[in-house]
Each structure stands twice: as C-alpha cells, then as structure tokens.
Amino acid sequence: MENEDSAHYEHQDHHETSHKKRDMTEKIRTNPWIMSTFVLGILAIILIVGSVSGGITGKTISEKEAGELVVKLAESQIGDIEILDVSKESGFYKIDYESEKTGKSFIYLTLDGNYLIGGLTSLAVEEEEEEPEPVGSEIPKEDIPKVELFVVSYCPYGIGAEKGFLPVMELLKDKADLQITFMHTQHGEKEDKENKLQICLREEQESKYLNYLGCFLEDGNSERCLVQAKIDKAKLDTCLGSKIEKYHLEDISSTEKYGITGSPSLIINGVKANIPQLKDRTPTNFLNLVCSAFNEKPEECSNVLSLEIQSPQFGYSSDSDSSSGGQC
Numbered sequence: 252m253e254n255e256d257s258a259h260y261e262h263q264d265h266h267e268t269s270h271k272k273r274d275m276t277e278k279i280r281t282n283p284w285i286m287s288t289f290v291l292g293i294l295a296i297i298l299i300v301g302s303v304s305g306g307i308t309g310k311t312i313s314e315k316e317a318g319e320l321v322v323k324l325a326e327s328q329i330g331d332i333e334i335l336d337v338s339k340e341s342g343f344y345k346i347d348y349e350s351e352k353t354g355k356s357f358i359y360l361t362l363d364g365n366y367l368i369g370g371l372t373s374l375a376v377e378e379e380e381e382e383p384e385p386v387g388s389e390i391p392k393e394d395i396p397k398v399e400l401f402v403v404s405y406c407p408y409g410i411g412a413e414k415g416f417l418p419v420m421e422l423l424k425d426k427a428d429l430q431i432t433f434m435h436t437q438h439g440e441k442e443d444k445e446n447k448l449q450i451c452l453r454e455e456q457e458s459k460y461l462n463y464l465g466c467f468l469e470d471g472n473s474e475r476c477l478v479q480a481k482i483d484k485a486k487l488d489t490c491l492g493s494k495i496e497k498y499h500l501e502d503i504s505s506t507e508k509y510g511i512t513g514s515p516s517l518i519i520n521g522v523k524a525n526i527p528q529l530k531d532r533t534p535t536n537f538l539n540l541v542c543s544a545f546n547e548k549p550e551e552c553s554n555v556l557s558l559e560i561q562s563p564q565f566g567y568s569s570d571s572d573s574s575s576g577g578q579c
Contacts, residue, residue, distance in 0.1 A: 396544035404445040406579030411563035412515035451490035513578030528576035
C-alpha cells in the first residue's frame with residue numbers, strides 16, 4: 252500500500268512539473284519581458300562575479316570583432332543578420348541586430364568575446380508546412396496511364412474541373428485510360444439520378460458519352476443533351492433499371508480505395524495529383540499531368556490546349572480569379 256501511495260505521488264508530482272513547464276514556456280512565448288528579466292538577472296550575476304574577480308579574462312576585443320563574432324554565430328542558428336549597432340554597456344558589448352527570422356533584437360557579449368548573454372534562437376512558433384501532394388515527375392509512369400477524375404455531377408468545382416479535363420479526354424482517348432468516376436451523391440436526388448445516368452452512358456454508350464458530357468457542362472440540361480448526343484434511350488433505361496447498382500458500386504469502391512473525400516480529385520496511375528485551385532484545372536495543366544504519366548509520350552502531348560481558367564459553374568466562361576477553387 253505504501254509503495255502504491257509513493258508511486259501515485261511521484262506520478263502526480265511529475266504531472267504537475269510537466270504542466271508548470273508548459274505554462275512557463277507559453278508565458279515566455281507570449282510575454283517576452285519574462286525572458287528579458289531572466290537575461291538581466293544573469294547579467295547582474297555576471298557583473299557581480301566580474302567585479303569580484305576583476306573581469307572575465309581581462310582581454311578585450313574591438314567592437315568590429317564583436318560584431319563579426321555574432322554574425323558568424325548567427326549563421327548556424329537563424330541565418331544572415333545585419334548588425335545595426337555595437338556599443339559598450341555595463342561592462343559588456345551590446346549588439347543590436349536585425350534578421351528576417353527574428354526582426355530587430357539585441358544580445359550582450361563579454362568584452363573578451365568568449366561569452367554570449369541572450370541567445371539568437373527565435374522563440375516564435377513556426378507553422379508546420381503541409382507536405383505537398385505529388386505532381387508531375389512524382390507520378391508513376393505507365394505505357395497506358397490510368398487516369399480518374401472523381402466528381403459529383405452538380406458540384407461547381409467538379410464542373411469546372413470537368414471542363415478542363417474534357418479536351419484531354421477527347422485528345423488522348425485512344426492513348427490512355429481516362430475516366431470520370433462518380434463519388435457518393437452530395438446534392439440530393441437530382442444529382443444521384445444524373446450521376447447514375449452518366450455512369451450508364453460511360454459504360455454502355457462510350458462513343459457518345461463525351462458528346463453528352465460536353466453538352467451537359469453548358470447548362471446542365473440533361474434532356475436536351477440526351478437528344479443532342481443521340482443517346483439510345485431504350486439502352487439507357489435498361490441500364491438504369493438493372494445494371495446501374497453494379498456499375499455505381501465499382502465507382503464507390505474506387506473512391507474508397509484511394510481515400511477520395513472531395514470533388515474534384517485526380518488519380519493518375521494510383522497516385523493523387525495536385526489540382527487545388529482553378530488555375531490548376533486548365534486543359535493545358537491536365538494535359539501536362541496526364542502526359543507526365545507516359546513511359547513514352549505520344550505525339551498528341553505536343554498539342555497546344557487552352558490556358559483559360561474555367562469558371563466553377565455551368566457554361567464555358569473563363570474565371571479571372573485564379574486563386575479561388577476548392578472541393579465539394
């Protein structure tokens with residue numbers, strides 16, 4: 252029992268100590284005066300020691316040498332700095348400097364150049380950079396690349412991406428395996444119906460599907476586009492009545508396989524490619540991404556496609572705000 256109590260208190264003391272350390276770190280970060288007071292306290296101790304012993308070593312370096320020492324030290328800690336001023340203060344060199352990382356600051360150096368008071372390490376909390384998604388050369392290469400653009404039919408961002416991807420599908424349809432793949436429905440019954448309709452056209456009337464899709468992206472008028480693309484309605488109805496669940500399940504399985512959570516998402520040879528903004532979803536950029544996945548690029552990859560940024564809505568208008576873009 253006594254041992255259990257002892258272990259309990261030791262654990263509690265450790266927890267309280269860790270908590271106090273975290274509190275102090277946060278206070279120092281948010282209130283730099285704490286660190287200043289700490290540094291001044293050290294200075295006071297050294298001054299007392301210096302007055303008793305007659306100084307640190309007795310040797311004195313020049314102000315220029317003091318500045319050069321600090322510059323050299325800074326290179327290994329915070330990078331390049333600019334020395335603003337070197338002056339003597341209370342038996343030390345006070346060195347004012349400026350850097351991109353820490354801004355304007357100062358430190359103290361003993362007159363002999365052997366001891367630095369106040370570090371050069373920044374207390375600022377740096378944001379951790381997100382690891383970029385693979386693009387271009389990081390995409391695996393194949394003789395016949397497999398490319399899937401994951402969307403839902405009424406997602407504005409998916410519509411914008413499809414308008415950029417469609418010219419590439421038309422250009423490379425005989426050279427690569429290019430497909431629109433549909434995720435779980437996000438915008439109700441109307442979208443669920445359209446997703447399934449397009450899956451049936453893709454699977455059973457492939458030669459007419461791209462014509463239908465190009466028409467649908469103009470205004471979303473499915474009935475008009477079925478007529479314009481000369482779709483076999485009887486064949487479509489049979490698919491929607493008896494085969495669509497199997498086809499749709501294959502799309503959903505592919506979505507889950509790659510961990511797709513947003514429309515649009517692009518998978519090339521099993522790797523997610525980077526298309527975060529509208530400016531990344533132009534026909535030219537889609538062509539470059541797909542062509543980077545060939546072992547040997549076909550001559551079609553030298554074609555020049557549009558650089559226009561398509562708006563995230565029905566209609567083939569361009570979008571001047573290239574910084575926008577997102578997913579549904």
